[in-house]
Amino acid sequence: MKYILLMYHTEGVFTQEELPKEMQYAIGLCEELVAKGQFVGASPLQTISTATSLTAKSGRTEVRDGPFTETKEQLGGYVIVDVPNLDEAIAIAEKFPAAKRGTVEIRPLFPLAGIPVS
Incomplete structure (x- = not known):
C-alpha cells in the first residue's frame, strides 16, 4: 500500500544552522527507504510566500497568492x-x-486505474 507522509510545521521552526542538518538527515532516511x-x-x-492558490467554481477561476x-x-x-x-508508515513517519x-x-x-506513470 502506498502512503503519503505530509510534513507540516511552522515556518522557521528550524534555525538556519539546524535546517541543513535536518534536511541531510531526511535525505538519509529516504536513502534507507x-x-x-x-x-x-x-x-x-x-x-509559503511562493504559494499560489486557485479555485474554479461555477465557471469562475480565482487565483490568489x-x-x-x-x-x-x-x-x-x-x-x-x-x-x-499503516503501522510501518507510522514507524517511518516518526523518524x-x-x-x-x-x-x-x-x-x-487512492489507487486509480488510468493515471499515467512517468
Missing part, C-alpha cells in the same frame, strides 16, 4: 512510501524531523 524498496518519491516545498488556508503549521514537504500497512517539531499526516493513496 530506497535500500529497502519502500521509497516512491519525496520533495520539500518552497516557502498564498496557501489555501491561514494556519500556524504549513505543508513543508512530502514523502511517498510503499509499505504493507522525520517534522514529527518532532510539527505534525506528519499519513494518508493512504
Whole structure:
C-alpha cells in the first residue's frame, strides 16, 4: 500500500544552522527507504510566500497568492512510501524531523486505474 507522509510545521521552526542538518538527515532516511524498496518519491516545498492558490467554481477561476488556508503549521514537504500497512508508515513517519517539531499526516493513496506513470 502506498502512503503519503505530509510534513507540516511552522515556518522557521528550524534555525538556519539546524535546517541543513535536518534536511541531510531526511535525505538519509529516504536513502534507507530506497535500500529497502519502500521509497516512491519525496520533495520539500518552497516557502509559503511562493504559494499560489486557485479555485474554479461555477465557471469562475480565482487565483490568489498564498496557501489555501491561514494556519500556524504549513505543508513543508512530502514523502511517498510503499509499505504493507499503516503501522510501518507510522514507524517511518516518526523518524522525520517534522514529527518532532510539527505534525506528519499519513494518508493512504487512492489507487486509480488510468493515471499515467512517468
